[in-house]
Amino acid sequence: MIITLKKNAPQEEVDRLYENFEEKGLQVNIIQGANFNVFGLVGDTSQISDRDILANEWVENVQRVSAPYKLANRMFHPEDTIVNVGGVKVGGNEKIVIIGGPCSIESKEQIVRIGKEVKDCGADMIRGGAYKPRTSPYSFQGLGYQGLLDMADAREETGLPIVSEVMSADKVDEFVENVDLVQIGARNMQNFDLLKAVGHINKPVLLKRGMSATIEDWIMSAEYIMANGNPNVIMCERGIRTFEKYTRNTMDLAVIPIIKEKTHLPIIIDPSHATGDWKLIEPMSLAAIAAGADGLIIEVHDQPECAWSDGAQSLKPEKFKQLIEKARVVAKAVGRDL
Amino acid sequence: MIITLKKNAPQEEVDRLYENFEEKGLQVNIIQGANFNVFGLVGDTSQISDRDILANEWVENVQRVSAPYKLANRMFHPEDTIVNVGGVKVGGNEKIVIIGGPCSIESKEQIVRIGKEVKDCGADMIRGGAYKPRTSPYSFQGLGYQGLLDMADAREETGLPIVSEVMSADKVDEFVENVDLVQIGARNMQNFDLLKAVGHINKPVLLKRGMSATIEDWIMSAEYIMANGNPNVIMCERGIRTFEKYTRNTMDLAVIPIIKEKTHLPIIIDPSHATGDWKLIEPMSLAAIAAGADGLIIEVHDQPECAWSDGAQSLKPEKFKQLIEKARVVAKAVGRDL
C-alpha cells in the first residue's frame, strides 16, 4: 500500500502514522519527494481500509498495490475452479454450458413444457424465476415457493439441473432444498446479508454483476460468499448501466478475460438482460463464446408476447436452438466444446 | 401509452393487439403514419408493462405518457407530505432538519458522546450504523443489535430521534422497537423484500437513492413502500456512480426540484457519501439548502482518523457546527428556517 503525504505534514503526525503502521506489523519504507513524501507499506494490508487512512488530513492519496481479495485471487490459487452444478461442470476447459428457460415460472405446466423444449434445443440447465425482482410493485411478483416446486418437477421430467434467483436470506433454505444453482441477482449483488447466507450453504451460487458494480466490487462480493465458507461461485455478467439508450444495459465482455486473469472462478454471460432485446441475443452470445465465456444464460419463452415478464428479451425455442448450433461452431473455433 | 407498430405488421396481428387492449378496458386510438402506425391507449395503463408489449416483434417502440407511480405522484396528491420522525417534522415548509453522527456505532460511550456533541452543534437527529454494508468481508461489519441498544441510550441522553440502516427483512422488528427513522441504504434500494417489509411498519423510512438508480427507479422504490401501507417515506440523495474519479460519487442536486415536482415526499441530501471527502461537505451542504433540500444527513466523528469506517468523509464537530451556522444563513436566504 502506497500512502502519499503532504509535504507540510507536521513531523509528529508523520511519526504517529509511522508507528501506527509498525504496530500493525507492517514494514514502512519512506520516499522523500519534492512535493510529497511517500510511505510504502509492506506486509498484509488487507485489513486496512484505504478510506480510513484518507481521513487523516495530511494524507493526499492512498493506493493499493495488492488486490483486496484473497480467496478469489488467482495469484494465490492459480488453477481454475470448476463448479459442479448437479453433475454439470462449469469452468476450466469443461464444455461450455447453456442455460435456458423463461424469465418467470408461470405454472407447473409452463415450466415443464419450456424445460423440455430447451432440453431438446440442447440446453444443459433450466432457468426460471419463482421470486421476481420487479421495478413496479404492481407487476407480477412471481409464484414464490410454489414456483420452486413446479420447477423441481421440470428437473424431474428433464433430468436437467435448475437455476433460480433467491431474493432474501430467509428463503435460502427453500432454494437449498429445491434448486441446483442459487442465483444472486444484480440488484442484490451488495445485499451483504444475503451473500453471507449463501456463503453458508453447500449449493453453488451464480453471482450476477450489479448494474453499477466495478469488477473489483463484484469480485469482493464473491469473496464475501467464499469467506463465509462456500467456494463454489460462478460469476455472471448481465450488462452495466450507461448513458446509451438503444440497449437496456451495456454488455461488458472485457470482463471475461479479466475475471479469468484476476480470479480462478468460472464466468458466464447473460445476453438477455445485457441487451434487453431478443434481436441482439444471438450476436452477443456468439461474441461471448469467442471471448472465452464458460457459459450462457438465456431467456427462452414459447410465447414471448404473452410472457408474464420480460417478453421483449426472450427467444423463441426455434431461435434458441439455432443460436446453440451457431454457438457450437464458434466454440469449436476457439478450442472449446459446447 | 403510445405504441409504435411497424408499417408492415400483418393486419391480423394489428387486430389481435387492438382487441387485446380493448379487453383490458383501454380505449385504443390509431394514427396512420407514413412509416409507422401508432396506437394511443387511453385508460389505466399502470398494470401494463412496456417491456411485455415490446416482446411483439411488430412493435417498434412503447412510450408511457403517464408516470408508472401513483401513490407517490404529486398529480394525485398535490399537497406536501410532512413526515413526523419522533416529533421532528420533515418536509413542506417545516424547519430544515440536520442529522449528524458517526458512520458506525463503535461503543455505547462513543455514540452517546458524539450524540451529545452533534446536539450541541445544533443537530435535530442522530445517525449511526449498527449493521454496516461493507464492500469487503474483512472490514468491520458493525456492532449489530447491541449497537441499536447503545444508540437508544444516545436518544435517552439527548432527547433526539435516531436514524439507522436496516439491511435485512428479518431485522426490521429490532428497528421498529429501537429507532425513529429506518434507513434503507443505497445498495438495498431495490431489495424488494426489504422494501415490502418496511412497507408494513409504522415507523418512517429514509430511502437512499441507489448508486445507479434513475429518479424513476427511485420513486418506484418509494411506491413499493407506500403500496405496502407505509406513506411516511423521506427520499435521500447520496450521489450516483459516474466516470469521475476525484469524488467518490457524483452528487445530483437537480433531484431536489424534480422530486418536489413529481412527488409530494420530502427530500434530504447526504453530502458525506455523495462526495466521499470531508473538504467538500460544507460547500455541497450549502448548495443543497439553496436548491431547496428539506434536510441534510452528515457523518460526524470526533476522531475521524481513528473512525472504524468512512473517516475520510466525516466532519469533526467544530466543522459540523460551523457548517450548520453557515447553512442557517443560506436557509434564511431562500426563505426557510433551520
Next chain:
Amino acid sequence: MIITLKKNAPQEEVDRLYENFEEKGLQVNIIQGANFNVFGLVGDTSQISDRDILANEWVENVQRVSAPYKLANRMFHPEDTIVNVGGVKVGGNEKIVIIGGPCSIESKEQIVRIGKEVKDCGADMIRGGAYKPRTSPYSFQGLGYQGLLDMADAREETGLPIVSEVMSADKVDEFVENVDLVQIGARNMQNFDLLKAVGHINKPVLLKRGMSATIEDWIMSAEYIMANGNPNVIMCERGIRTFEKYTRNTMDLAVIPIIKEKTHLPIIIDPSHATGDWKLIEPMSLAAIAAGADGLIIEVHDQPECAWSDGAQSLKPEKFKQLIEKARVVAKAVGRDL
C-alpha cells in the same frame, strides 16, 4: 412525432400549437386522455427539433417515432453500403478487413518497417498517427505533415492503403492527397466543422464513436458527413466511458448488430482503445468478429515499451499475427472470410 400536452393547457394555446404544426404541412391527430392530451404528428418531422417544442410550458413530453437521420437510415436504403478504400472493400459480405500499425508515426524508417511487418502478418491496411490528440500538452504531438509523407512511403513499399487521423479542417487537403481513409477521432466526433469538411471530400471517412456518444449521436455525425456529400462512411466503435476502472473504456459490442439494423454502413472495431490493455485485445477482437464486425483496427508496435505513445495497448507483430490467424477461424465459423 408524439407530443404530450398538460391537461390544463389553455384551449387557445392548444389551438395555436395545432395551427402551427398544420402550417408546417403536418397532419395532427389528437387523442384525449384522462390526464394528458396527445398530438400525433404525421408527415416529415425531421426539420422539427423536439427540444424546441419542449420550450412550450404546456408541453409535458415530446417523443419521436421516426429516427432523425435519413441518409444513413437503413429504412430508406435497404442494401449494404460497401466502402472502397484504395481497392479494399469494406462492409456487406466482403472479406473482413484488418488494419494494423503504430499509434504514432515516429519516423519514415519506423512506419515503413512496421508497415511491412503488419502486411506480413496478414493486414489489409496500415494505420499510423501523424497528428496526435494527446491529453497533455507536454506529450509528443505527432510528426505532422512529414508523418503523412512518411506514411505514404509505407504505402508505396507495401501496396497497402493507409489510414490516419485528421484533427482540423484546414489540414483536410493534406489527407485527401496522402491517405486512403481519413479518420475522425473520438474527441472530434462532434467537431461539426470538421465533419462538414470531410463531407466535401472524395475519400472515405472512418468515423470513431465519441467517448460519451449515444448510438444516435454517432449516426447523426455520419449523417453530417453524408448530408455534405460524402456517402463513404465507415463507423468505428472504440469504447465508451463508464465507471469501470480495470479497462480504459468499456467496449460496446452491441453496436455491431444495431448499426447494421439502423443503418446501411459498415462497422469496424478498435479493441486497442476500447480496452487500453494489450492482453485484452485478442479476446475482444474474436468477440467482435463473432458479433459480425466488418473489420478490426489494431495498434501494433515492434517495441511497445519504447513506443512514443500508447505502448500499453499495442500488440507485438507476432501476437498480431496469431490474432489474425485465430480471427480467421472465428470469421469462418460465422460465415465470413478474413
Next chain:
Amino acid sequence: MIITLKKNAPQEEVDRLYENFEEKGLQVNIIQGANFNVFGLVGDTSQISDRDILANEWVENVQRVSAPYKLANRMFHPEDTIVNVGGVKVGGNEKIVIIGGPCSIESKEQIVRIGKEVKDCGADMIRGGAYKPRTSPYSFQGLGYQGLLDMADAREETGLPIVSEVMSADKVDEFVENVDLVQIGARNMQNFDLLKAVGHINKPVLLKRGMSATIEDWIMSAEYIMANGNPNVIMCERGIRTFEKYTRNTMDLAVIPIIKEKTHLPIIIDPSHATGDWKLIEPMSLAAIAAGADGLIIEVHDQPECAWSDGAQSLKPEKFKQLIEKARVVAKAVGRDL
C-alpha cells in the same frame, strides 16, 4: 510516480527500467514487497506518460503522485487568477458575474433587444451563439460571421462585454476582433488544435467541460491553452452525461470547490445546459452560488417557444430577473457580492 512491478520480473528487465529512469534524471527508490516490487520515482515526471510505462509487460500498475498539470496547478501558483473580460473581473473575491442571452443569435434586432433586456435584469455580460454546434445537420447552424457583427452591435448598445463560441481554429481571428470572451464548447474541449489556437490569442477563454471529461482531463485542456501562452482561462461546468433521463445532463457542483483547490482559475456554472429544463435553472443557480461559483451563464429568450434552438432550457427575462434577485441574496449569505 509509483511503479508496481511483478515479482517475477527478470532481473535484467528490472535493471533496464532502473537505468532508463536514472538516465531521465529521476531518482529511483525500490521497495521490495511480498508479491510486488515498487519503484518510487522522485523528480520531474511530467514528461513521462504512465501509459507508456504500462506497455512493459512486467509492470502491473503505474500511479502518479503529483498532478500532470503545472501552469494551472494551485500548488505552484497559490493566489487566485482574476480574469478581466472587457472590464468585468471574474474570480477571486470579485463580484459574482451573471451572463445571459439567447442560445442563438437570430438577427441583429433580436440580439440587441434581448441584450438590453438581460442588462435591465442585471446581467454583466451577454451571451449568444453565431456558430452553433447542432447534433443534426438539418438544424439551424447559426448566422456565422454576420451573427458576430450583430452581437457587436448589442455590445455597442448596452456597454456589456459579449461571449460567443468558436468552433474552429480558422475562425479564431473573427472572435478576437469581435468578442470579449471566447467560448470553447463542451464538444470541442479536446479539440486540441482549437485549444492551441486560443492559446495564442490575447482574449480570455471560457472553457466548458466536456460531457464525459474527468476533472483532470478538463484541467489538462486548460493547461493546453495556458502552455500555449494564454493564462486567462475561465472554467465552466455544464453537466456530464450519465444514465439519468429526467435531466439532459447531470450537473456536477462538486467541481466548484475542487477546481478552486486544484487550480487558481475562476469557475462559473451553466445551469441551462446542465439541466436542459428551464424549471430547474433557478434552484440549480442558487445551489451553484452557495457552493462558491464565480458566475453563472444562463440562456435567456423572450419567446422561448419560438427560439431557433434550445427553447426548452431558456428563461424568459422576467424569470431571469427574479433569479438574479434571489441569487443576490444567496451570494450575500455566503459572503459574496452579485
